[in-house]
Amino acid sequence: MTSDPHASSATSFTVQVDLDAIAANVAALRERAGSASVMAVVKADAYGHGLLPSARAALRGGAAALGVAQLEEAVRARDAGIDAPMLTWLYAPGADVAGAIDRGIEVTVSSRWQLDDVIAAAARTGATAPIQLKVDTGLARGGALLDGEASAWHDLVASVAAGMADGAVEVRGIWTHFVYADAPDHPTVRGQQEVFAEAVAVAGRAGLRAPLHHIANSAATLTNPSAHLDMVRPGLAVYGLSPVPDLGAPQDFGLREAMRVTARLSLVKRIRAGQGVSYGHTWTAPEDTVVGLVPMGYADGIPRAAGNLGPVRVQGAGRSTVTGRVCMDQIVVDLGPDFGGSAGDEVVVVGRGADDEPTAQDWAAVTGTINYEIVTRMAPRAPRTYLGEGA
Template sequence: MSDTTSSTPPAPAPPGLPACAQVDLGAISANVAALRERAGSAEVMAVVKADAYGHGLVPAARAAVRGGATWLGVAQLPEAVELRQAGVDVPVLSWLHVPGQDFTEAVALGIDLGIAAQWSLQQALDAAAATGRTARIHVKVDTGLGRNGAWDADLDALIDDVARAQADRAVEVVGVFSHFAYADAPQHPTVRAQQERFEGLLTQFEQAGIRPQVRHLANSAATLTNPSAHYDLVRPGVSVYGLSPVPDLGAPEDFGLREAMRLVARLALVKDCPAGQGISYGHTYTTSEQTRLGLVPMGYADGIPRHASSRGPVQVGGSRYAVAGRVCMDQFVLVLGADNAAVAGDEAVLFGVGASGEPTAQDWAVAAGTINYEVVTRVGARVPRVYVGGEDL
């Protein structure tokens, strides 16, 4: 297994910025390399949807390709178009669309389209006719998640229509794919049931004369914990960025991964405070003794979860503190202790590399009652991304 956990200590954040998200592109590449080893003979589609889970679409995609990803996946079509316009030329799959969406540009750019209904197939056919090119499609089947994907009679009709379109050379069936409901619980009975359903549907496709190039089902959790679900292609998402999709089973370093994002700020103010002083809106926190306060210039407008008020962990000067009182729109307060030597401008690490002793996105997820996926993807647009450790500098 590739060693992605041994590294130099994280570099300090650039001075003069109230806050920034440091994105380690080298960590993304190394994480993909580790996932490739896990995937065995299957190829890796690095999922870079939602601005690469907040890490930056194009830089993260390029880093993933450098690490060995041979495919990229996004939810929405504009993301795929942006990748093509940036010169990223590996296969890119976009899978979440709506009626009336124009697929013409996608087909012209060679973008793979997820097809989950007859209307989306028709839109692909219209685009193929308009461009004179064969549309590359992946048929999405619902094997039990109860979300996107065709099933039952709708799927039967869709398979028939896809077979006819394939015979007419209007479409090329590049893939058939589905998604797990409980991949983060590998022993859950639905996991095997969905695999069996998926394999049965693949037989149905084959009987209709449809033999896709790639069959794909495994997300991050299944890539790490369920080799039987790897098939031809795995689709890791959050693990590409060094976060564990199964934190109850292991931390990132247990899977050979390293967190790619450090969210850091500079203290905007440090001041003495007497005992008995209420802190922030509603005075939900009151100081019990004379202390010093540190003001962090980030808030829920930057993606800091308000639900983590009085709980979110922050590291200053090597020591860890919890948010004191409520997270506000643009700022929150830390109670640093009476003898703390911190000064305005000192670095405050909200989350970073757990193996280096920093608070993690998972720690914030626990504090806010959510998942680490949400913590990194909600980091706001006004927080600049600063790239380190890669070629996109």
């Protein structure tokens, strides 16, 4: 077990990450993907779990490649010694594309300006740039649109073909992203797969035959085998969370949550019936009771919208909810009139459903958001502690 070197063993809260769970989740996703390989997405500091330890754990679990949204995170991973195939897809004009090419990072191209920047960077480095092309099949976000015979996609693949002929670029993949993968029966799912197949055919007619085609995110990896193609691209499921909570919990898909967030009570005190708690007194004690102070707040990733809603489990008190408003650095929890514990007792803020602990999905459900946001918002000042092989 290792932890943040700046974190004391007596810290009042911590984010514990089980690296063996990440490795096991990737192995489970590999099995579900059949003949398709797995690109583990480690963007956003590995969904709040820690970029470098999580990336290494994913590779140990059998990931064939890594996906990182921001170019800077991809460079950081490569410079830390992670030499696996790596794809990045978000960068603005002026980004250090040459640095990415020099490190063998595959850069996504979905527009002419990006292709021009990549070709110019390749010329400066003297290397052939490894790229992947992204087509917009309906999300209207990143990617070149295929919407007719004179579309941006047609123009892009023709220009890329010319760049390949000059030895400036090498196309290693073509990909896109679903709109509604978490609703497997939604008509856009099949529609996007059909548009993607046409985009690949257009590229083929232009002379581009990429070795990899990928469209499946976590939800499609778990629910849509027809979208597995050459590679699947799970993110959330790598960390043991269900991207389709209405269809199944993590354990239903052979996954287990990698993140467990715990805190320690910093103060316990008895209050009288009628006493209001926290800013605005949005909660008033209906009877004499005991409340506990938990030193985590919205600056640490607790949603402010979780006031009087957020679930926690307190040692000696069982399940409870946030009492009153969430503050910047702290929350209060009603422990009940018979609580006999004390400061220092453990509070499970986010845990594992199989252990009957409050989960990221529980927090998402009561605050009107998604479990992705709950884990990625855990603040950097919350110390990370790593468990398992590679820690």
